[in-house]
Amino acid sequence: MVDRPEVALDELYREVVMDHHRHPRGRTPLARVDARAHGFNPVCGDEVLLSVALDDERIAGVQVQGRGCAICTASGSIMAEMLPGRTVSEAETTSEAFRGVMHGTPAPADVDLGDLEALEGVQKFAVRVKCAMLPWVTLRDAIRAWRNGGTEATSTTEQEVG
Amino acid sequence: MTSIAPPAVGFDPRALRRRFPILDRKVHGHNLVYLDNAATTQKPAAVLDALRSYYSTSNANVHRGVHTLAEEATGLYESCRARVARFVNAPEARGVVIVRNTTEAINLVARSWGATLSPGDEVLLSEMEHHSNLVPWILLARERGVVLRHVSITADGELDMAALASLLSRRTRIVALTAMSNVLGTINPIAEIADAAHAVGAVLAVDGAQSVPHLPVDFRTLGADFLAFSAHKMYGPTGVGFLVAKPELLERMEPIAGGGEMIREVRLDWATWNDIPHKFEAGTPNIADAAAFPAALDMLEDLGMSGVRAHERQLVGYALDRLRGLGWLTVHGPLDPHRRGGLVSFVDPEIHPHDLAQVLDTLGIAVRAGHHCAQPLMRRLDVAATARASFGIYNDRDDVDALVDGLIAARKYFGLA
Numbered sequence: 001m002v003d004r005p006e007v008a009l010d011e012l013y014r015e016v017v018m019d020h021h022r023h024p025r026g027r028t029p030l031a032r033v034d035a036r037a038h039g040f041n042p043v044c045g046d047e048v049l050l051s052v053a054l055d056d057e058r059i060a061g062v063q064v065q066g067r068g069c070a071i072c073t074a075s076g077s078i079m080a081e082m083l084p085g086r087t088v089s090e091a092e093t094t095s096e097a098f099r100g101v102m103h104g105t106p107a108p109a110d111v112d113l114g115d116l117e118a119l120e121g122v123q124k125f126a127v128r129v130k131c132a133m134l135p136w137v138t139l140r141d142a143i144r145a146w147r148n149g150g151t152e153a154t155s156t157t158e159q160e161v162g
Numbered sequence: 163m164t165s166i167a168p169p170a171v172g173f174d175p176r177a178l179r180r181r182f183p184i185l186d187r188k189v190h191g192h193n194l195v196y197l198d199n200a201a202t203t204q205k206p207a208a209v210l211d212a213l214r215s216y217y218s219t220s221n222a223n224v225h226r227g228v229h230t231l232a233e234e235a236t237g238l239y240e241s242c243r244a245r246v247a248r249f250v251n252a253p254e255a256r257g258v259v260i261v262r263n264t265t266e267a268i269n270l271v272a273r274s275w276g277a278t279l280s281p282g283d284e285v286l287l288s289e290m291e292h293h294s295n296l297v298p299w300i301l302l303a304r305e306r307g308v309v310l311r312h313v314s315i316t317a318d319g320e321l322d323m324a325a326l327a328s329l330l331s332r333r334t335r336i337v338a339l340t341a342m343s344n345v346l347g348t349i350n351p352i353a354e355i356a357d358a359a360h361a362v363g364a365v366l367a368v369d370g371a372q373s374v375p376h377l378p379v380d381f382r383t384l385g386a387d388f389l390a391f392s393a394h395k396m397y398g399p400t401g402v403g404f405l406v407a408k409p410e411l412l413e414r415m416e417p418i419a420g421g422g423e424m425i426r427e428v429r430l431d432w433a434t435w436n437d438i439p440h441k442f443e444a445g446t447p448n449i450a451d452a453a454a455f456p457a458a459l460d461m462l463e464d465l466g467m468s469g470v471r472a473h474e475r476q477l478v479g480y481a482l483d484r485l486r487g488l489g490w491l492t493v494h495g496p497l498d499p500h501r502r503g504g505l506v507s508f509v510d511p512e513i514h515p516h517d518l519a520q521v522l523d524t525l526g527i528a529v530r531a532g533h534h535c536a537q538p539l540m541r542r543l544d545v546a547a548t549a550r551a552s553f554g555i556y557n558d559r560d561d562v563d564a565l566v567d568g569l570i571a572a573r574k575y576f577g578l579a
Contacts, residue, residue, distance in 0.1 A: 009524050009575065013517075018577075044516055045533040045546040067546045069514035070576075131516065 011121035012128065013070060020115065021070040026080020030061045035146035037153040039066075039138030041130055046072050050138045054146070057087045069131050071122060076135035078115040088143055095136045102129045130157040173465070173473045175558040181206040181461070182556055192526025195564045200344050200372060200505050200552030201530055203397045206461055212454035213399065224449055225423060225440070238453035242402075243439070245456045249463070250389065251380045252406045259405040259412070259439040260452055264371040265294040267390030267405035268338070270442060271367045272298035274415040275336065275388075281307030284333045286364070288313040288321055289542050290343045293535040295369045299338065309333075315542065319346040319495040327358065334364045341373035341384075345534045345548065346495035347478065347502035349377070356385030365411065371395055376474055376503050378467040381406055397555075398458040399451035405442075412438040419444040470555055474504030477553050481506050481562045488569060494543060505552035507534070510569070513576055515549040521572040527565055 013021075030053045039048040046068040053061040062083050064076035083091050097107040098116050102123050107113050122132045138155050145153035179185050182204045187194050196204060216238060222231035224239045240255075247255040261267050276299075279285075285299050289312050303310050311334075313326045321339075330337070337359040342349050352368055359366040367388040373379055374389070375396035381389055388411070393402040417424055417435055421444035426434040435441040462470065479499035485491055485508055494507040510518055519531035530550045533540045540546065551565055573579040 009521060012520065013575075022577075043532060045537060045540055046516075047546065067514075069516040071516075073514075125520070128516070128520070 012125055014118045014121060016115050016118035017070065017074040020074035020077035020081075024064070024073050024077040024080075026062050026064045026077060028063065030063050033063075034151065035142040035153075036151055037138045037142035037145060037155055039134050039141070039155045039157070041068075041072070041134050041157040043127070043130060043157065044069070046131065046134060048072070048076055048135050048138045050076075050135065050142055052083075052139070052142055052146075054088070057089070059083045059086055059088065059091060064135060068134065069128075071119070071128050071131040072134050075116075075119060075132045078119070079135050079139065082114050082116070083139075088146075091139065092143065095140060098136060099133065102132055133157060173469050173555075175473070175556050178465075179556040181208070183207055183210070185556060189526040189528070190524050195525075195527040195561050197551040197553065197557065197561060197565060198528045198530050199554035199557070200395070200550065202394045202400065203375065203554050204556070205399065206397055206458065208457040208461065209398060209454050212457040213450055216450045216453040220453070221450070223446055235449055235453070239447065239449050242452040242455050245459050246404050246406070249459050250374065250406055251382050253382060254409050256438050257407050257409040257412060259407070259442045260447055261403045261405055261442075262401055262448065263392045263394070263403035264369060264390045265298075265403075267388075267403050268295055268367065268369060269298045270405055270418060271336075271338070271388050271390070271407075272302050273418045274442075275365065275367075275411070276302040276306065276308070277416060278414075279306055279308050279335050282309060282333065283335045284309045284311055284331070286311045286313065286326070286329055286334050286337045286339075286359075288326075288339055289315050290319070290321070290346060290348065290539050291338075291340055291536070292344050292369065292371070293537070294371070295338055295340060296538065308335075312538075313339075315346075315348075315539075318497070319343070319348050320501065321348070321350050323351070323354075326355065330358055330362050330364070332362055334359070334362050336367060337364050338367040338369070340369040340371075341379070342370075342377065342503045343495070343536075343539075344372050344505070345507050345536050345539055345550065347505045347507070348496055349373070349501055349503055353383065353385050360385070372503060372505075377471050387411055393451065393455045393458065396458060397461060398455040401448045402451045402455055409438060412442070415442075417441045417444065421445045423447075465555065473555065474553050475499045477557060477559070477562065478502060478504045478506060480559055481551065481553075481565075484562055484566050485569075488566065490573075491569070494548060504554075505550060507548040507550045509545055509548050510572070512578055513572055515547045517576070518549050518569070518572050521575055522565070522568045525564070525568045525571065527568050529565070 032053050033051045034054040035052040037050050047066040049065040051063040062080040064080050097111040122128050141153035141155035184204050220234040222235040224236040243258045244255045247258050311329045314322045356366045365387040368386040370389045370391040374391040389406040394400040424441045424444040492509045496502045515531035532547050
């Protein structure tokens with residue numbers, strides 16, 4: 001009988017993650033919405049409704065709604081806290097770096113992942129990577145829709161390589 | 163706590179457990195507590211031995227060769243069919259089509275019998291169906307302009323029989339329902355529904371994925387026209403499932419896949435079909451897994467499905483009492499163990515099912531968390547997901563106790579207790 005190595009739960013649910021899970025940021029409605037996307041994880045049924053306010057290329061505010069597990073909620077909360085003030089392309093760079101970390105590639109030295117680093121342990125729990133990525137997949141589609149002149153998009157984590 | 167019945171007499175889950183090699187393993191340093199039997203069951207050594215024996219002694223293609231191995235392989239494959247017919251008391255073995263799984267069996271009915279439907283004809287389903295008994299009909303509706311109707315469920319998670327009666331009409335051509343919900347555990351009154359369906363001239367297709375492994379099922383008294391189920395949920399191998407049907411209906415159906423084995427005569431531009439059930443079995447089938455499945459049926463027949471049902475009914479009764487006794491869980495489905503099979507779906511309002519399942523996994527407890535391939539039912543229950551514990555012959559009260567301890571540990575871990 002082959003046992004999997006002991007996996008510490010605390011790797012997954014670090015203190016920072018639990019704090020964002022218990023007190024999620026970015027729940028307040030925005031005064032103005034310039035891009036919106038509805039993300040869905042068909043594996044578990046979790047949903048994220050993401051609204052973004054933009055001043056030209058700069059993100060002014062992020063609202064995250066929906067229902068998700070602790071990992072998904074924390075990931076969305078961290079996003080809502082860190083993105084305001086960054087440009088859309090900076091947000092995309094952050095998103096790509098985070099995706100890399102989730103798939104085992106360390107973030108480039110010039111990218112500051114902030115609290116997202118606390119989600120690093122998720123990569124060891126393969127099925128949970130999609131939970132962490134759901135808000136970010138949704139953000140990518142919101143940005144894409146906004147660039148194409150629309151405001152609404154629908155995304156699923158199935159576009160995310162597991 | 164309400165009344166807890168004593169364990170079923172003569173049924174020894176501990177002894178049964180020793181027949182399943184995988185149940186010896188540890189998960190994260192803990193004894194495995196396997197409570198995901200509605201997804202798939204574990205396999206006894208007898209099934210593993212039969213698989214090995216097939217490939218070690220009799221492997222050949224079926225129905226074509228005259229050599230000894232081909233004859234043996236064909237005999238084993240066909241004896242699976244005969245054993246399945248006997249297990250569910252089907253009128254004839256030729257009414258048993260061997261497919262990959264329940265999903266494929268339902269798709270066969272939807273595509274082949276469904277091809278006889280016209281625009282405006284109706285198919286009656288329910289809100290508690292698994293995606294495998296929803297999506298094949300959605301495909302049919304898109305192709306043929308068929309109208310889909312859905313029986314609602316009551317607050318207790320049972321089929322609304324008044325709604326069913328009002329939705330049945332002369333336009334209803336097919337009624338397709340689960341015999342036992344994979345989320346709520348609800349056991350539906352199929353025999354009663356069969357009479358009502360036949361009274362309006364419809365056929366009844368039953369999703370038996372959860373019922374056939376856990377309840378005594380007699381195809382003849384059930385009254386269904388089609389019954390679909392999978393070997394892997396009844397201690398057999400993956401990759402083998404069955405469509406049991408009235409032979410006279412199969413005779414009237416066109417094949418949905420063409421190829422070897424399903425033909426009688428082929429010219430360059432036309433072909434005639436083999437007899438049933440072979441005309442629905444194009445190409446080389448999953449011979450080895452079919453050959454191994456009777457070893458699982460031997461075990462279930464020795465235990466007796468009434469004994470299996472009594473054991474699981476008492477276990478689910480105990481689980482319902484203990485889970486509801488915790489006080490903080492929402493438990494879905496009927497509360498009377500006589501009206502439900504051996505599974506329980508529940509939600510901790512403060513811990514997402516995924517997080518709950520993650521904590522339980524670190525304790526070696528395997529439960530399912532998610533939408534259980536029943537997204538419309540999740541919407542009806544107004545939840546994104548549930549956690550589900552589902553029982554098999556080798557589970558006992560200790561497993562339920564471990565689950566309950568795990569749920570308490572999860573609350574502590576998330577700072578809720």
